[in-house]
Amino acid sequence: MPAHFQLLKTDTATAARRGRLTTRHGVVETPIFMPVGTQGTVKSLTPQHLRDLGAQIILGNTYHLNLRPTSEVIRDLGGLHRFMGWDGPILTDSGGFQVFSLAKLRDIRDDGVAFSSHLDGAKLFLGPKEVMGIQQNLGSDIAMVIDECPPWPCERDECARAVARSFKWAGQCKQIATDSGFLAGGHHVFAIVQGSTFDDLRREAAESLAALDFPGYAVGGVSVGEPEPEMLKQVGATTPFLPADKPRYTMGLGTPPQLLKMIALGVDMFDCVLPSRVARNGLVFTPDGPMNLRNEKYRTDPRPIVELGTDATGAANYTANFSRAYLRHLTVAGEILSCTLLTLHNLHFYLNLMAQARAHLEAGDYGPWHRAWIERYERGAAARSNGAA
Numbered sequence: 001m002p003a004h005f006q007l008l009k010t011d012t013a014t015a016a017r018r019g020r021l022t023t024r025h026g027v028v029e030t031p032i033f034m035p036v037g038t039q040g041t042v043k044s045l046t047p048q049h050l051r052d053l054g055a056q057i058i059l060g061n062t063y064h065l066n067l068r069p070t071s072e073v074i075r076d077l078g079g080l081h082r083f084m085g086w087d088g089p090i091l092t093d094s095g096g097f098q099v100f101s102l103a104k105l106r107d108i109r110d111d112g113v114a115f116s117s118h119l120d121g122a123k124l125f126l127g128p129k130e131v132m133g134i135q136q137n138l139g140s141d142i143a144m145v146i147d148e149c150p151p152w153p154c155e156r157d158e159c160a161r162a163v164a165r166s167f168k169w170a171g172q173c174k175q176i177a178t179d180s181g182f183l184a185g186g187h188h189v190f191a192i193v194q195g196s197t198f199d200d201l202r203r204e205a206a207e208s209l210a211a212l213d214f215p216g217y218a219v220g221g222v223s224v225g226e227p228e229p230e231m232l233k234q235v236g237a238t239t240p241f242l243p244a245d246k247p248r249y250t251m252g253l254g255t256p257p258q259l260l261k262m263i264a265l266g267v268d269m270f271d272c273v274l275p276s277r278v279a280r281n282g283l284v285f286t287p288d289g290p291m292n293l294r295n296e297k298y299r300t301d302p303r304p305i306v307e308l309g310t311d312a313t314g315a316a317n318y319t320a321n322f323s324r325a326y327l328r329h330l331t332v333a334g335e336i337l338s339c340t341l342l343t344l345h346n347l348h349f350y351l352n353l354m355a356q357a358r359a360h361l362e363a364g365d366y367g368p369w370h371r372a373w374i375e376r377y378e379r380g381a382a383a384r385s386n387g388a389a
Contacts, residue, residue: 004188004215005247013367015239015266018358021216021247023089023141024186025081028056030247030268031357033259033350034091036276039064040074040084042347043276044339047086052318053348054355057088057141059271062134063095067117067124071137079139091142091271094131094173096192097252100149100224108148110165128172132189136182143182144218145173147192152226159196163205166194174212188215190249196221197230199237206241216247219267223253232261239266256285256353257377260370263357275346280339282331285349287373288380291324293331293342298324305345317352319345 009018019030035042035050038061042050050058060080065071074083080090098106098115107114112127126146135143147166150159170191177183191209195202209217219238222231235250242248249269250262259270275285282293284305291298291305301324306317319327319341330338360369 003245005245007245009361011264011361011366012364014264014370016263016357016361016366016370017248017266017268018361019247019268021268023057023188025087025089025141026056028089028269029358031259031263031354031361032056032269033354034059034269034271035347035350036271036273037084037086038273039068040080042343043280044336044343045347047084049340049344050086050347051088053344054351055088055347058086058090060090060092060138060140061095062092062131062138062144063098063115063124063126065092065138066095066134067119067122071134075137075139079137081139089141090138091190091249092135092138092140092144093251094135094144094146095126096144096147096149096220100151103151108165110168112146112169113148128169128176132173132176132180132182136180136187140187142188142190142216143173143177144190145170145192147194147220149221149224150194150196152196152221152224154196156198156201159194159198159201162196163194163201166192167205167208170209170214171212174214183215190214190216190218190247192218192220192251193238193242194221195234195238197226197234202234202237203241206238210241210243214246216249217242218249218251220251222250228258232258232265235262235267236265242266256350257374259350259353260357260374264367264370275350276343279342279346282328282338282342284327284342284345286380287376289377289384290381291384293324293328295328298328301325301328317345317348319348 004022006020021028035055035058037058074080077083105116105118112125115124117124131146146169148162150162177189191214193205195205219235222234247268250267253272284291286306303324304320360366
C-alpha cells in the first residue's frame, strides 16, 4: 500500500516542501491552505463556492459541532460530509484551541478539560476518549488529538506541564483510534507539538511525538499573542524535529507573508479564519498588501480589487466582475452580498497563493520567488498605510 503522504520535492534554498496527502475523500496537494468551517460552514459561502475556488480540504471544529447540533445528530444524518454537503476532505480540530481561548470557562484536569458551554453554561468534558469519539461520529478525514495550548507569555514550569499532559493525551488518542478501527479505516490522526517559546521543550515534544508514529504532526501554540518574529522562531524550532515523511501543519494562522515564510520553514498545511473574518469587515488582500474598502477613496473607483491581467491572483476570481465602488457600497450598506463576494476574493487569494507556491517549488525557484513576493506585498502595504491608492 502506498504511503498516505508523498514528499515530491524539497527546495534547495529553503526547507520548503512539495507534497501530496491522500485521504478517504481525496488527494490534497501541499502546501495548502484550509478554509475554516468551524460550525459546518465557511461563513457566507456554499460548498459549491468552495469547489469553484479550488478548495481541496476544509476545517471543522469538534468543540462547536459537539455543542450544536451534537456529533450524534451529525452521525445519524450520515456524517459531517453529508450533513454539510461537502464531498472533499475535512480536518477537525479537537477543541484544544478552546482550552486556550475559553480559559475562563474551563478547568484543565489530568484526564481532560471540563468546560462550561459558552452558549448556555452547560457542562462539557473533553478528554482523549471524548474527542476521538466525537471525531469518529463526524467522520473526519483528519482528526486532531486533544492538547493543552499554553498562553503567551507563560512560565517554563507551566509550559512543561502542558507539554507532558499533551503528550499523554496524544498517546491515548492514538491508542483509541487504533483500537476503534479509526486508523485502519483510512482516517488520519495528527499529533500537536506544544512548547511555547522554549526551544528545548518544543524539541522534546516533537521528538517524543515523532516516536509514536502519527500519520501527521501539527505545530501548536503559535499566534497566541506573541510577536511575529517569536512565532516564526517557534515554528523553526519545531519542524526540524518532525518526520520528513509526514505532513506538517501549523494551526490557526496567518497573513499571506507569514504563510510563505512558514512554507520556507518546512510547513505543509495551514488554516486561519483571517481571510473570511476580515472580509466581513471590508478588508481584502491584494499582491500589493491589504485594501480596506471602507475607505472613502474607493467610493467612485471603477476598478476591480485586483485588475485583471496584472496578476494571476485576479484571473479566475468571480469578485473581479465588480468594481471597488460597488463592493464598498455593499460593505458600507451592510449588505449580506458583501460578505460573500469579499470572502470569495480573500479565499481565492489564499488558495491561489498556495498554488503559486507549489508551482515555484516544482520549478525550483521558491526561495527567490517568495522573497520577492513578500517584498512587493509589504512595500504595497506600507504605501497604503501612508495614504497611497
